[in-house]
Amino acid sequence: MKKLFCSCTPKTSFDRCELTQGLLAKRCPSCAAALLAMDDYRQWRDRHFPEIPATEPAALPGQEEHSKAHFCPSCQHIMGRYRTGSAESFWLDYCPGCQLVWLDNGEWAELEKSGLALHLDTILSERWQRLIKERKTLSFRDALLEKRFDAETLTEIRRIKNWLDAHPKRKDILLYLAENR
Ligand SMILES: [Zn+2]
Numbered sequence: 001m002k003k004l005f006c007s008c009t010p011k012t013s014f015d016r017c018e019l020t021q022g023l024l025a026k027r028c029p030s031c032a033a034a035l036l037a038m039d040d041y042r043q044w045r046d047r048h049f050p051e052i053p054a055t056e057p058a059a060l061p062g063q064e065e066h067s068k069a070h071f072c073p074s075c076q077h078i079m080g081r082y083r084t085g086s087a088e089s090f091w092l093d094y095c096p097g098c099q100l101v102w103l104d105n106g107e108w109a110e111l112e113k114s115g116l117a118l119h120l121d122t123i124l125s126e127r128w129q130r131l132i133k134e135r136k137t138l139s140f141r142d143a144l145l146e147k148r149f150d151a152e153t154l155t156e157i158r159r160i161k162n163w164l165d166a167h168p169k170r171k172d173i174l175l176y177l178a179e180n181r
């Protein structure tokens with residue numbers, strides 16, 4: 001990899017480092033951000049963990065931090081932001097063109113802690129990002145419902161909904177209800 005400079009202070013270049021045993025990356029000596037090439041990551045992962053268990057985003061994503069976006073130190077374009085889907089909700093910055101992941105200080109440790117360190121390819125996939133978005137919409141909708149109805153009514157609404165969703169004539173029933181409002 002050519003010499004890359006960090007954006008935290010002018011002219012601070014990334015040094016070689018080991019993110020974890022056998023995983024080479026680059027680290028900024030000033031802000032401790034790390035740059036990880038997906039090629040190096042995949043080699044490390046496939047060598048040490050030939051079998052990776054399936055994973056799902058956390059059921060309830062936590063509060064999201066809003067750190068500023070990063071520019072790719074290699075091509076200077078703005079990096080994409082990807083929700084990790086961990087309970088300790090944070091974003092990964094990734095440049096698809098250069099296949100470089102930017103990890104702020106502590107983010108790799110956070111990935112390891114939440115069992116996502118082996119799942120970078122999954123996190124950066126369209127499917128994973130869509131799943132998290134859907135979960136967020138659902139929990140937002142739940143919060144709205146809880147504001148509008150008392151607990152007893154909510155339980156009843158959910159029971160009826162589950163029954164309806166499983167019913168083969170769901171559409172007809174909904175139509176009937178709508179016609180008889
Ligand atoms: Zn830096």
Ligand SMILES: [Zn+2]
Pocket residue numbers: 072073074075076077095097098099100
């Ligand atoms: Zn780039």
